[in-house]
Amino acid sequence: MNILQALFFPPEQPGGVSSMVPYITEKFNKRGWDMELFSLPRRVRGKGTEPVTFNTFDWTRYAGNPIVDKYIQTYKDYVWWTKLRIRKSYDLIHAHHPIAALAIKEVFPDTAVIVTVHSSYEGELLLNGKIEGGGPEQLFLTSIYGEMEARLDQILTVSNSFKGYISEFIQDPDRIGVIPNGYDEKRFRPISHENEVAQLITVCRLVPAKGLETLLQACAMLKERGHPFVLHIIGDGPSRTELEELAKEMNLYEEIIFYGYMLHPEEFMPFFDIFVLPSKAEAFGSVFAEAALCLLALVGTNVGGVAEQIENGRNGLLVESGDAPALSQALEKVVVDPTYRYQLARAASEKAKKSYSLNRVIRQLRGVYERYGK
Template sequence: MFGRVAAWSLGTPVLFTAHGWGFTDGRPLAQRVAFWLAEKAAAPFSAKIITVCEADLLAARRTHVTRHDRLVAIPNAMPDISEFLRANPDKSPPRIIMVARLSWWKDHQTLLRALAGLVELEWTLDLVGDGPTRFQIEALAASLKISDRVYFHGFRSDVASYLAAAQLFVLASKWEGFPRSILEAMRAGLPVVASDVGGVHESVRDGETGFVVRAGDVEELRERLRRLITSPTLRLQMGRAGRALYEERYSFERLVAQTTAVYSAVLAEV
């Protein structure tokens, strides 16, 4: 906020990219109110506000954070990877992976409870990321008697290698904007199961590239996981569809072109 005010005071146009709003559903009410007030106060100092998905643009309009003409949506993107880092989703038994900070809003607990009801099937779970709830998540895995199947890898700089070794990606968050981790999974050719929060439904086409489930719904998540764990063919089909969608809509080149166009339009008005 202070940077926007400082630039505005010098007559320098400001473009702000909002990577998710703090005032959307999934956060505590007090946080949502505080974030909305902050964004409302800062918005007038921006020439344009770029949101990383349509859902965030609509949320800003719906809550009257700023004028509609100040908002523009440019979906997130990821640079491509080598073919050697593409996954083999039809390999069995499947390795399930979730790449996320270990924190309450990522809701690893719902994923563990869903998998605890699938112990008759063969699977393992890789958790990539670290954070304040690691101890609680480890304790829950132990209490559910699935510790021998759950692997905690901590923070990693080689996430693409872990995705390449997996067969199924999950993101069970309570709140998201437009998660880049899903794009990384699609880029690797993995089917995705994710909570229907923020702009997730824009990147995950339910029944085509994966499944979108209600946040916190253990039973729905469990049944979607069951379908993919038991069907290598479905994993391969959805993984290929996700890779094709990534190439069509989420390439880095598309992001650069759209962002450059917005910057050029703002500078033309100076």
Template sequence: MGKNRPIRVLHVCTIFLTAQTFIAPVLRYLSRHGYEAAVACSQESAADGPVSSGSRDIEGCKVFSVAIPRTIRPFQDLLAIRRLCQVIREFKPDVIHTQTSKAGIVGRLAARLAGVPVIIHTAHAFPFHAYLPWPVQWAYIWIERWVASWTDLLMVDTESVRMDGVRQRIVQDASRIVTVPMGVDLMRFSPSLGGPGTLRDALGLGRQALVVGTVARLVPDKGLECFLRMAAIIRAERADVKFLIVGEGPLRQSLEQMAESIGIGPDVAFAGHRTDIPEMMQAMDLFVLPTRREGFGVVFAEAMAMEKATVGSDIGPIAEVLEDGVTGYLAPADDPKVFAARALELLRDESKRRTFGTAGRCRVERLFSQSRMCESIEGHYRRLLAQKGIVL
């Protein structure tokens, strides 16, 4: 059947930072293409960084306040489901699209109870990680199968995550789990930005040094201890190299102490949470992140869009973004010696850095643009709505 009003899409996530960083481009795209788009999330900031402004608004979209706890809290979870049902009754969405594990469970349950026609979830990574005890893994697998049973479509960022879902039979029909890579704003992340000299001065890096940098939340999964050990190895050979860590998180103090204890404190700049990520990347000569776990690795795509050579962990999602030997190098996670060797090779060879950087930009333009991501997501909305007899 047709509708005499625009199709309405409600995204659900835990915190506004997620909505602002990852969902807002999709919401704005939908609004420009005739949809009514909204997001439901907590109004609180994340512990690892505030939103980029004091405003809790997204241009052209409604923002509903729903307190969804990030950890398991049965009473608060029930309140969140109740509040989401109220939002659904008010907004009357045709599609609910949830993101992050906890919001995925709470949001899909509310959508199921409220009878929303199309239910979609994006799993940036599944929670049943191999390092967890088997009973915990199986509990997560069972929960994912349960909520997936009344989900019309699962979206994932990479083929490796999709295969995790297929192997664990999260969905019975493999066609109900599709890969939609995250996208980069190619206008914002552009190598045509001005020179980095002034910013380097402000960060205490100097204009003559080579800068190895990273952008990450300061949490254990990001492998920043490995980054610092790599930095110490590089500094032992090259006194002209400085290091830049952009991001905030609970490990900030311990990482600063570690840098001092291994003798590289004066050579490492901790920039904290920043909103000018493209400019920070422009100040780098090489981007390195020894992450242990990643759903997609959008920060690598952003660095590649800035024409930066990259070195990343040889894990499934990163290997789908970074092309080894073409746009950068892969190295074993938690191996600072190999990371240092790869970084030193690129620091010695400016021509190779430029070649890798140019290839990286081309790869992002071809595979990981924001426009490509938004078009793919909207295409799935249209297909699923048509299956339910709802057309634009």
């Protein structure tokens, strides 16, 4: 079967999707499937000029809004790039972003197109303070789910929680399948080590939605109670300067190291002890599974896909989003007790290997591909 994996971001860009799909493609190719990657380069902007029409709603009533206009232009660019670069047909196309899915379906109307929705763009914009609830941007972006239902052959997502979210915007929620992300264990190599001071690590884009202000507040409380630690923050984003200033104000700058963006943080994570990320929302939370496979104890928030990965007290610790005192207490439990955090880490690793293996994803996707492919 000849299959195209259509990404939005190029494979070398940060994020769980961009890093996972190339491994899926490689696995299928080794099994004799004909599969290749396609994405829109960042240099391709403002090239598309064809008008955009959706079947289920009139997007032009939102025209003039900067976010909507940017989304529509990206759609046009994806259509332009697809027509320019793809000169062959496929038995099936698997897209990993709404823009990629709908644009490529426009170019290949007679080819089965399935989409995996990995996250909520409108949710991220809301949490990051870029848009207001009920505004034109949210209405436009949530209408896209109905358009996908009408035009695409299958909608997949990565957690039951996120399926519930999408279900509010479509007619038949039973059409949504759930296939959690998967990871090749060979990429993750836990390392035996003993750190005299507990080493905390977080990996994320530095934006308000990740709740890092809450993490700094929790760390300040941890320091006040006399517990030594070092927090390593891997990632970059618009909140970095603000977070660095906040660390100074809270007298935490000596305990925190800001690294900036790193392409393969999984090569770095095994040297640490505890992974913590107090997100306000996560469709799946790929980095938690990656940290588990690196044998780190997990501390997260009771949101979305994170709560589906962590059973509180068994393979990690969960607190409510925005609750700095509770987060500080959870961190204290794993900072002061190496045996306990190892037990949590071991349980998290076992679950990740069982539930989020790449081979499991391959089996589930193969079933979908055989159902919809020519």
